[in-house]
Amino acid sequence: MLGKLFDLTGKVALVAGGGGYLGYSICRALAAHGARVGVGDINEQAIHRSVDAVQGDGGQAVAVQLDSGKEESIERSLDQVQQSLGPVSIVVNCATTATGKSHENLTVEDWQTCLQTTLVGEFLIARSAARRMIKQGGGGSIIHFGSMYGMVSPNPVAYGDKMPMNPPDYGAAKAGVLQLTRYQAVLWGKHGIRVNAVVPGPFPNPGVQAKHPDFVDRLSQRVPMARIGQGDEIAGAVVYLASSASSYVTGTSLVVDGGWTAW
Numbered sequence: 417m418l419g420k421l422f423d424l425t426g427k428v429a430l431v432a433g434g435g436g437y438l439g440y441s442i443c444r445a446l447a448a449h450g451a452r453v454g455v456g457d458i459n460e461q462a463i464h465r466s467v468d469a470v471q472g473d474g475g476q477a478v479a480v481q482l483d484s485g486k487e488e489s490i491e492r493s494l495d496q497v498q499q500s501l502g503p504v505s506i507v508v509n510c511a512t513t514a515t516g517k518s519h520e521n522l523t524v525e526d527w528q529t530c531l532q533t534t535l536v537g538e539f540l541i542a543r544s545a546a547r548r549m550i551k552q553g554g555g556g557s558i559i560h561f562g563s564m565y566g567m568v569s570p571n572p573v574a575y576g577d578k579m580p581m582n583p584p585d586y587g588a589a590k591a592g593v594l595q596l597t598r599y600q601a602v603l604w605g606k607h608g609i610r611v612n613a614v615v616p617g618p619f620p621n622p623g624v625q626a627k628h629p630d631f632v633d634r635l636s637q638r639v640p641m642a643r644i645g646q647g648d649e650i651a652g653a654v655v656y657l658a659s660s661a662s663s664y665v666t667g668t669s670l671v672v673d674g675g676w677t678a679w
C-alpha cells in the first residue's frame with residue numbers, strides 16, 4: 417500500500433480543459449500512473465493532441481467534446497466516458513477562457529462568459545460527477561483549478577506599459593473556486609468524495625513565452641524561485657490529489673507557484 421501511494425490503476429478520470437496547456441500534461445501524467453482518461457474540451461483539435469499523446473505513451477484515452485458551462489454537455493460527456501472507459505471517479509476541472517482585456521474594456525458579457533466557463537462550469541461538472549460517484553459508491557476525487565490571481569492581485573510591474581494586467585473577472589472567478597472547493601468538500605466528505613483545488617502560479621504557455629520574452633523575464637523576477645513554471649510541473653499536484661497519497665486531504669488548495677504568493 418505505502419509503495420503504491422500514487423498508483424491510479426483501474427481509475428477513470430475526466431479532465432475538463434484536457435486539451436489546454438496544463439491539461440495536456442495532466443492527462444499524460446494521470447495515464448502514466450495507470451488511469452484511463454477522458455479528455456474533455458471545447459476545442460476538438462486540442463482534444464486530439466492530448467489523446468494522441470496519452471496513446472503514444474501507451475495509455476488509454478478517449479476524446480470527449482465538452483462545454484464546461486452547459487449541464488447537458490457535461491452529462492453527455494460523463495456518459496461517454498463511462499461507456500468507453502468505466503465510471504468516473506477522478507475529475508479535473510481545468511477549462512478556462514481569457515479575454516486578455518483591460519479592466520477598462522471588460523464588458524458584462526466578458527464577465528458572464530468567464531464566470532460561466534470557470535466558476536459555474538467547475539460547480540456544474542463537480543455536481544454532475546458527484547451525483548454519479550454517490551450512486552456508484554467508492555468515493556472519488558474532484559480537483560478544481562484556482563489561480564494565484566484568485567489569491568493575490570496581478571502585479572502591474574510584471575505587465576509593463578504595453579500589456580493589460582490579467583483582468584478582474586478571471587481572478588474573481590478563481591477566488592470563487594477556492595470557496596466552492598471548501599463548500600463541496602464539506603458537502604460530500606461523508607461519501608468519501610474529496611474536493612481540492614490546485615492553484616497554479618505563473619505558467620505562461622509556449623506561445624506567450626515565444627511572443628513576450630520580456631514579460632516572462634519580469635514574471636520570473638517576481639518569483640522566489642526566479643523562473644516561470646513549466647507545464648509538466650503542475651502534474652505532480654494533480655496526481656497527488658487524485659491518488660490515495662492524499663486520502664485524508666479535502667477542502668484544501670495546493671499552491672504550485674514557485675513561491676509567488678509567499679512574499
Ligand SMILES: NC(=O)c1ccc[n+]([C@@H]2O[C@H](COP(=O)([O-])OP(=O)(O)OC[C@H]3O[C@@H](n4cnc5c(N)ncnc54)[C@H](O)[C@@H]3O)[C@@H](O)[C@H]2O)c1
Pocket residue numbers: 432433434435436437438439456457458459462482483484485509510511512513533561562563564565615616617618619620621
Ligand atoms: N497557465 C497559467 O499560467 C495558469 C495560471 C493560473 C491558473 N491557471 C489555470 O489552470 C487551468 C489550465 O490553464 P491552461 O494554461 O492550461 O489554459 P489553456 O487556455 O491552455 O487551456 C484551457 C482549455 O480550456 C478549454 N476551454 C475553454 N472554454 C471551454 C469550455 N467552455 N468548455 C470546455 N473547455 C473549454 C480551452 O479550449 C483550452 O483547451 C485553468 O483553470 C487556468 O485558469 C493557469
